[in-house]
Amino acid sequence: MNTKKKVGFYTLGCKLNFSETSTIARSFKDEGFDRVDFNDPADIYVINTCSVTENADKRFKTIVKQAQKSNPDAFVVAVGCYAQLKPQELADVNGVDLVLGATEKFKITDYLNDLSKNDLGEVHSCEIEDADFYVGSYSIGDRTRAFLKVQDGCDYKCTYCTIPLARGISRSDTLDNVLKNAREISKQNIKEIVLTGVNIGDYGKGEFGNKKHEHTFYELVQALDEVEGIERLRISSIEPNLLKNETIDFVSKSETFVPHFHIPLQSGSNDILKAMRRRYMRELYVDRVEKIKQVMPHACIGVDVIVGFPGETEDHFLETYNFLSQLDISYLHVFTYSERANTVAASLDQVVPKNIRTKRSKMLRGLSAKKRRAFYESQIGATRKVLFESENKAGYIHGFTDNYVKVKTPWNPEFVNTLHNIELTKIDDDGLVRFDFINQQSA
Known part of the structure; x- marks a missing residue:
């Protein structure tokens, strides 16, 4: 009989949150927990929250209810941006037992000595100025591609944005550690890595508010291009003022960056x-x-x-x-x-x-x-490399070309997580490029 405690995870928001959820999940595994689907009964549910949109705030209560439906006695933990910005608001939600802020979320298992339900949610938060250290993260096992965190926080003062309040100052992983994580990912038969962070173009700033750039984003891109075993590297979101000509030119010549x-x-x-x-x-x-x-x-x-x-x-x-x-x-x-x-x-x-x-x-x-x-129409007639994903959606398998055209073909489990050179020939009624594997070649 399996007596291991079970834990389920739910992630709201951005790619960065997904990478951090995956890292937190690995810490649970190291402590002997079994990870289960969020919809399955579990002893602990961890909800990684987002504060970027109003909708993400509202969804939190619904997700807590979903956890309680699976197991009314489960211990419910909230982490993430919303948990840092409005910890008491989350703690007041019926069913929430623990709320962890920006500095505590990666130490979550230290807070789980007693999994008894609390009448009131317990808050362990911090002043955001204390979030001056860096924790590297990457997602693995959740999807066909991996999200690799290279940077956190933001020094920009956009008037609409709460992210600096939720995540603190801009700080980066060391180049050596990013490359180490990329190599670990490449050993897991993952074909694509997406670089993620809050403001990745600002990559290179050290910990503790050190504004000196140890390395530039361009140097990061150059170094990652040399990592063996990775088929694709994708830059997620980058500020226009930080996207330099040298990076654009390098990507245009790279065999790996898409x-x-x-x-x-x-x-x-x-x-x-x-x-x-x-x-x-x-x-x-x-x-x-x-x-x-x-x-x-x-x-x-x-x-x-x-x-x-x-x-x-x-x-x-x-x-x-x-x-x-x-x-x-x-x-x-x-x-x-x-x-x-x-x-x-x-x-x-x-x-x-x-x-x-x-x-x-x-x-x-x-x-x-x-x-x-x-x-999509401009790409018809071109041959592009497609990476197929793992889900069977209504009898089709979907994938993306290197330049992010979404394609579909009749389901075949052999195509999961494989790359193929595909001639883009037709846009289907649903707006996706559809093709059949006739005269197509494996990449």
Whole structure:
């Protein structure tokens, strides 16, 4: 009979959270716990929270109820950004036993001597200034690709953002440790690594607020390109002012780094960018897109954009819409602005009504669909390398090309986690590129 305690994990938010959940899960395994699916009965449930969107906050209560449904006596722990920003709010949620802030989450097993349910959630939080050390993380076993954390925290002061309050100052892993983790991942038969962090272009700042860069992001990219056994490396999200020509040129010549960039814009209006305290104007953004397309015409470029920021008039929004419409980008991640406590933006005048925010968000999501379709159409006739994922979805297996075109083909378990050179021939009714394995070659 298995007497091991069981633990289930649920992750909200970004790739960085997924990498940290995976690292926390390994610490449980080292302590003799069995990891189970979050929907299965467990002794402990760990919820890694996010505070970037209002929706993520609201989902937390639903997830706690889901855990209680599986096992009403389970010990429920909240960690992550929301747990750092509003620990007492989470502790007050019915069923929550323990809330751990930014410095405590990686020591979670130290707090689990007594798994008795608490009448009130216990909080172990910190002042965010104390989060001045770095803990390396990577995700493994959760999906076909691995998320490798290389940096944490942020020194930027964007007026809408709570991440510096939730994660602290910018600090990085050592280059040696990043390379060690990458080699560990490569031994696990994982074909793709996604580099992740809060502000990865700022890579190189040491611990304890040391602003000196031991290495640059460009040097990180060069070093990772030399790691054997990794088929693909993907840069997740990087600020336009930190994406340098040398990095773009290097990626264009690399056999490992893929032609896919995700570059936050947030607004196409310089007035709004200034109000957001972003570190660039739209002209720099145009320059970055043009540089990428000059050396990699087939590159996929994703864009983050926020609608409904305080003071965003109809003219400002149309400026953003038209700017994005004319830009050679591939898709949008659209965020509807929501007020976050303790941010400068929350106290600004000229609040945009929520129905207007929703309307603008819908317009940009429509534009994103058009952009993605146009990008996919531009790739028809090309032969690209596809990495297939592990799920059977309605009789199909899905995968992504190196330049992030989503494809599907009839399910075949032999294709899971394998690379194939595929000629992109047809866009299906659901907007994905569909093909049959006829005259196709394994990579």
